[in-house]
Amino acid sequence: MSKLPEDFYQKVYQLVKQIPTGKVTSYGAIAKALGSPQSARTVGYAMNASHKLNNVPAHRVVNRNGVLTGKHHFSGTHAMQQLLEAEGLVVIDDQIQDFDKHIWQPKNIDT
DNA sequence: ATAATGACTCCCC
DNA sequence: GGGGGAGCCATTA
Known part of the structure:
Protein backbone atom coordinates (compact mmCIF):
# COMPACT_ATOMS: atom_id res chain seq x y z
CA MET A 1 0.00 0.00 0.00
CA SER A 2 1.26 3.40 -0.88
CA LYS A 3 1.26 6.20 1.65
CA LEU A 4 -0.96 8.77 0.02
CA PRO A 5 -3.72 6.51 -1.43
CA GLU A 6 -4.17 5.02 1.99
CA ASP A 7 -5.84 8.23 3.06
CA PHE A 8 -8.09 7.91 0.04
CA TYR A 9 -9.33 4.56 1.31
CA GLN A 10 -9.97 5.99 4.76
CA LYS A 11 -11.98 8.78 3.22
CA VAL A 12 -14.01 6.31 1.22
CA TYR A 13 -14.77 4.21 4.27
CA GLN A 14 -15.57 7.26 6.34
CA LEU A 15 -17.95 8.53 3.71
CA VAL A 16 -19.63 5.20 3.07
CA LYS A 17 -20.14 4.74 6.78
CA GLN A 18 -21.92 8.09 6.83
CA ILE A 19 -24.52 6.91 4.33
CA THR A 42 -10.41 3.20 -7.18
CA VAL A 43 -13.43 3.72 -4.94
CA GLY A 44 -14.76 0.39 -6.10
CA TYR A 45 -11.39 -1.09 -5.29
CA ALA A 46 -11.61 0.37 -1.80
CA MET A 47 -15.03 -1.23 -1.45
CA ASN A 48 -13.47 -4.55 -2.25
CA ALA A 49 -11.05 -4.02 0.62
CA SER A 50 -13.90 -2.80 2.81
CA HIS A 51 -15.23 -6.32 2.74
CA LYS A 52 -12.94 -7.18 5.62
CA LEU A 53 -14.54 -4.40 7.63
CA ASN A 54 -17.89 -4.75 9.34
CA ASN A 55 -18.97 -1.13 9.49
CA VAL A 56 -18.78 -0.29 5.82
CA PRO A 57 -22.19 -0.69 4.10
CA ALA A 58 -20.81 -1.28 0.63
CA HIS A 59 -24.25 -2.45 -0.45
CA ARG A 60 -25.33 1.18 -0.36
CA VAL A 61 -22.75 2.04 -2.97
CA VAL A 62 -23.71 1.46 -6.57
CA ASN A 63 -22.67 2.82 -9.92
CA ARG A 64 -23.97 6.14 -11.22
CA ASN A 65 -26.84 4.31 -12.91
CA GLY A 66 -28.13 2.89 -9.64
CA VAL A 67 -27.28 -0.62 -10.73
CA LEU A 68 -25.86 -3.16 -8.30
CA THR A 69 -22.78 -3.79 -10.36
CA GLY A 70 -20.83 -5.09 -7.39
CA LYS A 71 -23.49 -7.43 -6.09
CA HIS A 72 -21.44 -10.25 -7.48
CA HIS A 73 -18.78 -9.52 -4.89
CA PHE A 74 -21.19 -10.05 -2.05
CA SER A 75 -21.91 -13.28 -0.24
CA GLY A 76 -24.91 -14.40 -2.23
CA THR A 77 -26.35 -13.48 -5.57
CA HIS A 78 -29.00 -11.12 -4.24
CA ALA A 79 -27.49 -10.35 -0.86
CA MET A 80 -26.91 -6.75 -1.85
CA GLN A 81 -30.41 -6.39 -3.27
CA GLN A 82 -31.99 -7.93 -0.19
CA LEU A 83 -30.04 -5.58 2.04
CA LEU A 84 -31.20 -2.56 0.11
CA GLU A 85 -34.78 -3.76 0.05
CA ALA A 86 -34.57 -4.38 3.79
CA GLU A 87 -33.61 -0.73 4.20
CA GLY A 88 -36.73 0.46 2.43
CA LEU A 89 -35.34 0.69 -1.09
CA VAL A 90 -36.85 -0.89 -4.17
CA VAL A 91 -34.50 -2.98 -6.26
CA ILE A 92 -35.63 -4.73 -9.41
CA ASP A 93 -33.29 -6.71 -11.62
CA ASP A 94 -30.24 -5.25 -9.85
CA GLN A 95 -31.60 -1.80 -10.61
CA ILE A 96 -32.62 0.61 -7.85
CA GLN A 97 -36.00 2.18 -8.52
CA ASP A 98 -36.17 5.95 -8.11
CA PHE A 99 -32.43 5.93 -7.62
CA ASP A 100 -32.29 9.71 -8.00
CA LYS A 101 -34.76 10.03 -5.12
CA HIS A 102 -32.87 7.66 -2.83
CA ILE A 103 -29.42 8.91 -3.71
CA TRP A 104 -27.37 10.41 -0.91
CA GLN A 105 -25.00 13.19 -1.73
CA PRO A 106 -21.90 12.92 0.50
CA LYS A 107 -20.30 16.00 1.94
CA ASN A 108 -16.91 17.06 0.71
CA ILE A 109 -14.41 15.83 3.29
CA ASP A 110 -11.56 16.95 1.09
CA THR A 111 -12.18 20.61 1.74
C1' DA B 1 9.65 -0.65 -13.55
C1' DT B 2 6.22 -2.71 -16.91
C1' DA B 3 1.94 -5.14 -17.76
C1' DA B 4 -2.60 -6.75 -16.55
C1' DT B 5 -7.01 -6.39 -13.82
C1' DG B 6 -11.09 -4.12 -11.79
C1' DA B 7 -17.44 -3.08 -7.28
C1' DC B 8 -16.33 3.15 -12.77
C1' DT B 9 -17.38 6.93 -16.07
C1' DC B 10 -17.51 9.41 -20.36
C1' DC B 11 -17.66 9.88 -25.48
C1' DC B 12 -18.94 8.14 -29.92
C1' DC B 13 -21.49 5.20 -33.19
C1' DG C 1 -31.92 3.44 -26.51
C1' DG C 2 -28.20 0.11 -26.72
C1' DG C 3 -23.38 -1.34 -27.54
C1' DG C 4 -18.36 -0.60 -27.93
C1' DG C 5 -13.96 1.72 -26.99
C1' DA C 6 -10.79 4.74 -24.36
C1' DG C 7 -9.33 7.08 -20.04
C1' DC C 8 -8.16 7.32 -15.01
C1' DC C 9 -6.57 5.63 -10.45
C1' DA C 10 -4.77 2.14 -7.30
C1' DT C 11 -3.37 -2.71 -6.50
C1' DT C 12 -1.11 -6.92 -7.62
C1' DA C 13 2.00 -10.10 -10.15
Whole structure:
Protein backbone atom coordinates (compact mmCIF):
# COMPACT_ATOMS: atom_id res chain seq x y z
CA MET A 1 0.00 0.00 0.00
CA SER A 2 1.26 3.40 -0.88
CA LYS A 3 1.26 6.20 1.65
CA LEU A 4 -0.96 8.77 0.02
CA PRO A 5 -3.72 6.51 -1.43
CA GLU A 6 -4.17 5.02 1.99
CA ASP A 7 -5.84 8.23 3.06
CA PHE A 8 -8.09 7.91 0.04
CA TYR A 9 -9.33 4.56 1.31
CA GLN A 10 -9.97 5.99 4.76
CA LYS A 11 -11.98 8.78 3.22
CA VAL A 12 -14.01 6.31 1.22
CA TYR A 13 -14.77 4.21 4.27
CA GLN A 14 -15.57 7.26 6.34
CA LEU A 15 -17.95 8.53 3.71
CA VAL A 16 -19.63 5.20 3.07
CA LYS A 17 -20.14 4.74 6.78
CA GLN A 18 -21.92 8.09 6.83
CA ILE A 19 -24.52 6.91 4.33
CA PRO A 20 -27.87 6.94 6.17
CA THR A 21 -30.12 3.88 6.08
CA GLY A 22 -32.42 3.74 3.09
CA LYS A 23 -30.07 5.87 1.04
CA VAL A 24 -27.52 5.04 -1.63
CA THR A 25 -24.74 6.75 -3.50
CA SER A 26 -22.49 6.21 -6.48
CA TYR A 27 -18.76 5.60 -6.76
CA GLY A 28 -18.36 8.78 -8.74
CA ALA A 29 -20.13 10.82 -6.06
CA ILE A 30 -17.80 9.44 -3.41
CA ALA A 31 -14.74 9.94 -5.56
CA LYS A 32 -15.86 13.47 -6.27
CA ALA A 33 -16.42 14.18 -2.58
CA LEU A 34 -12.88 12.98 -2.01
CA GLY A 35 -11.60 15.45 -4.55
CA SER A 36 -10.83 12.85 -7.22
CA PRO A 37 -13.88 12.40 -9.47
CA GLN A 38 -11.77 10.30 -11.82
CA SER A 39 -10.92 7.80 -9.13
CA ALA A 40 -14.37 6.24 -9.17
CA ARG A 41 -12.73 2.99 -10.12
CA THR A 42 -10.41 3.20 -7.18
CA VAL A 43 -13.43 3.72 -4.94
CA GLY A 44 -14.76 0.39 -6.10
CA TYR A 45 -11.39 -1.09 -5.29
CA ALA A 46 -11.61 0.37 -1.80
CA MET A 47 -15.03 -1.23 -1.45
CA ASN A 48 -13.47 -4.55 -2.25
CA ALA A 49 -11.05 -4.02 0.62
CA SER A 50 -13.90 -2.80 2.81
CA HIS A 51 -15.23 -6.32 2.74
CA LYS A 52 -12.94 -7.18 5.62
CA LEU A 53 -14.54 -4.40 7.63
CA ASN A 54 -17.89 -4.75 9.34
CA ASN A 55 -18.97 -1.13 9.49
CA VAL A 56 -18.78 -0.29 5.82
CA PRO A 57 -22.19 -0.69 4.10
CA ALA A 58 -20.81 -1.28 0.63
CA HIS A 59 -24.25 -2.45 -0.45
CA ARG A 60 -25.33 1.18 -0.36
CA VAL A 61 -22.75 2.04 -2.97
CA VAL A 62 -23.71 1.46 -6.57
CA ASN A 63 -22.67 2.82 -9.92
CA ARG A 64 -23.97 6.14 -11.22
CA ASN A 65 -26.84 4.31 -12.91
CA GLY A 66 -28.13 2.89 -9.64
CA VAL A 67 -27.28 -0.62 -10.73
CA LEU A 68 -25.86 -3.16 -8.30
CA THR A 69 -22.78 -3.79 -10.36
CA GLY A 70 -20.83 -5.09 -7.39
CA LYS A 71 -23.49 -7.43 -6.09
CA HIS A 72 -21.44 -10.25 -7.48
CA HIS A 73 -18.78 -9.52 -4.89
CA PHE A 74 -21.19 -10.05 -2.05
CA SER A 75 -21.91 -13.28 -0.24
CA GLY A 76 -24.91 -14.40 -2.23
CA THR A 77 -26.35 -13.48 -5.57
CA HIS A 78 -29.00 -11.12 -4.24
CA ALA A 79 -27.49 -10.35 -0.86
CA MET A 80 -26.91 -6.75 -1.85
CA GLN A 81 -30.41 -6.39 -3.27
CA GLN A 82 -31.99 -7.93 -0.19
CA LEU A 83 -30.04 -5.58 2.04
CA LEU A 84 -31.20 -2.56 0.11
CA GLU A 85 -34.78 -3.76 0.05
CA ALA A 86 -34.57 -4.38 3.79
CA GLU A 87 -33.61 -0.73 4.20
CA GLY A 88 -36.73 0.46 2.43
CA LEU A 89 -35.34 0.69 -1.09
CA VAL A 90 -36.85 -0.89 -4.17
CA VAL A 91 -34.50 -2.98 -6.26
CA ILE A 92 -35.63 -4.73 -9.41
CA ASP A 93 -33.29 -6.71 -11.62
CA ASP A 94 -30.24 -5.25 -9.85
CA GLN A 95 -31.60 -1.80 -10.61
CA ILE A 96 -32.62 0.61 -7.85
CA GLN A 97 -36.00 2.18 -8.52
CA ASP A 98 -36.17 5.95 -8.11
CA PHE A 99 -32.43 5.93 -7.62
CA ASP A 100 -32.29 9.71 -8.00
CA LYS A 101 -34.76 10.03 -5.12
CA HIS A 102 -32.87 7.66 -2.83
CA ILE A 103 -29.42 8.91 -3.71
CA TRP A 104 -27.37 10.41 -0.91
CA GLN A 105 -25.00 13.19 -1.73
CA PRO A 106 -21.90 12.92 0.50
CA LYS A 107 -20.30 16.00 1.94
CA ASN A 108 -16.91 17.06 0.71
CA ILE A 109 -14.41 15.83 3.29
CA ASP A 110 -11.56 16.95 1.09
CA THR A 111 -12.18 20.61 1.74
C1' DA B 1 9.65 -0.65 -13.55
C1' DT B 2 6.22 -2.71 -16.91
C1' DA B 3 1.94 -5.14 -17.76
C1' DA B 4 -2.60 -6.75 -16.55
C1' DT B 5 -7.01 -6.39 -13.82
C1' DG B 6 -11.09 -4.12 -11.79
C1' DA B 7 -17.44 -3.08 -7.28
C1' DC B 8 -16.33 3.15 -12.77
C1' DT B 9 -17.38 6.93 -16.07
C1' DC B 10 -17.51 9.41 -20.36
C1' DC B 11 -17.66 9.88 -25.48
C1' DC B 12 -18.94 8.14 -29.92
C1' DC B 13 -21.49 5.20 -33.19
C1' DG C 1 -31.92 3.44 -26.51
C1' DG C 2 -28.20 0.11 -26.72
C1' DG C 3 -23.38 -1.34 -27.54
C1' DG C 4 -18.36 -0.60 -27.93
C1' DG C 5 -13.96 1.72 -26.99
C1' DA C 6 -10.79 4.74 -24.36
C1' DG C 7 -9.33 7.08 -20.04
C1' DC C 8 -8.16 7.32 -15.01
C1' DC C 9 -6.57 5.63 -10.45
C1' DA C 10 -4.77 2.14 -7.30
C1' DT C 11 -3.37 -2.71 -6.50
C1' DT C 12 -1.11 -6.92 -7.62
C1' DA C 13 2.00 -10.10 -10.15
